[in-house]
Amino acid sequence: MALRHNHYEAAFESYLRSHRVPHVVVDEARRALFQSVSLKSLDFIVYSEQTPNLLVDIKGRRFPSSGNGRRWENWATLDDMQSMLAWQDLFGEEFRSLLVFAYDVANENESAISDSTRFHFRDRDYAFFGVWADEYHMEMTTRSTSWQTVNLSSREYRRLRAPLELYL
Numbered sequence: 001m002a003l004r005h006n007h008y009e010a011a012f013e014s015y016l017r018s019h020r021v022p023h024v025v026v027d028e029a030r031r032a033l034f035q036s037v038s039l040k041s042l043d044f045i046v047y048s049e050q051t052p053n054l055l056v057d058i059k060g061r062r063f064p065s066s067g068n069g070r071r072w073e074n075w076a077t078l079d080d081m082q083s084m085l086a087w088q089d090l091f092g093e094e095f096r097s098l099l100v101f102a103y104d105v106a107n108e109n110e111s112a113i114s115d116s117t118r119f120h121f122r123d124r125d126y127a128f129f130g131v132w133a134d135e136y137h138m139e140m141t142t143r144s145t146s147w148q149t150v151n152l153s154s155r156e157y158r159r160l161r162a163p164l165e166l167y168l
Contacts, residue, residue, distance in 0.1 A: 008060030008102040009043055011121040015128060018119075021168050022047040040083035042097070051167050052096040055087045063103040063127070072158075074101055075143050075151040076136070084133040097133035098167060102126055117163050128164035135160050 016023045024045040046054040057080055061073040076099060084097040105118065105125040119126045131152075139160065140150040152160065 006058070006060065007122070007124070008104065008126070009058050011119065011124070011126045012044070012056075012058055012100065012102055012128065014121050015119050015126070015164070016044070016046065019165075019168065039086050040079050042084065042087055045095075046168070048168055052094055053091075054167060055084065055091060055095050055097045056100050057084050057097070057133075059099055059101045061101055061103050062106055072101075072103075072154065072161075073151075074131070074157045074161075075149045076140075078148045078150060081133065081137055081140065081150065085137060088133065098130045099133055099136055100164060101129045101131070101161070103129070129161040130164055130167045131157070131160045131162075 013023070013025060026042050026044060040057075042055050043058045044054070044056040046056055048054055057076075059074070059076060059080075063072065080099075084099065088095060088097040103126060105127055117127045119128065136152060139152055139156045141153065143149040143151040151157075
């Protein structure tokens with residue numbers, strides 16, 4: 001396993017390994033340049049038996065989020081979205097970009113996340129949910145113009161997300 005400083009990405013990689021899912025860890029040290037456009041690196045390329053192969057960007061969040069009750073934080077940056085859609089176009093029809101929201105479950109008794117969805121890694125529980133980047137893009141709204149962030153309403157997020165295992 002690669003040395004990962006981001007615990008969400010390390011947990012995701014451990015999840016893939018434990019389920020024997022073929023994947024490639026992408027070196028995020030530099031942005032890619034394609035046709036004079038700088039693209040944010042994706043995090044993983046995951047080979048799937050259920051769906052097109054996955055171009056994954058990990059979005060690490062805590063659940064429940066602090067100060068927001070039981071809200072499922074699902075924000076991304078405009079750069080994330082533009083880059084993931086560009087990667088999907090570059091890789092072609094056998095690949096599809098997926099935002100994976102990796103939740104660090106703060107409370108072991110949290111009932112909003114089923115035991116079957118939890119993944120234990122380094123003394124923490126995680127839950128992974130995916131949303132296709134193109135579907136997210138169609139439904140996203142501006143969260144902050146100054147931070148250039150977008151998100152989905154709670155209703156749209158619940159409609160579009162699925163547990164990670166459904167994508168693998």
